[in-house]
Amino acid sequence: MIELIGVKVLDVIKQIQQAIVYIEDRLLEPFNLQELSDYVGLSPYHLEQSFKMIVGQSPEQYARARRMTIAATDVMHGASRLMD
Secondary structure, eight states: OOEETTEEHHHHHHHHHHHHHHHHHTTTSOOOHHHHHHHHTSOHHHHHHHHHHHHSSOHHHHHHHHHHHHHHHHHHTTSSOTTO
């Protein structure tokens, strides 16, 4: 197994997967990096850097993009108005 500065890469990938599930389950709540990092067991800095390296954007950017995608889908399907 590959180790990166004493951290097993597969463990970090699993933690990022947990972070994504956590974010998806709380998309309508305000984003809090500290709560997310406590949940997955990584420091906020390490979580942000690892998430960005694996996903391509920060956890906050990911959450915002997912909320925008859901909002756009709702508007396209007539579930809500653009003004909402």
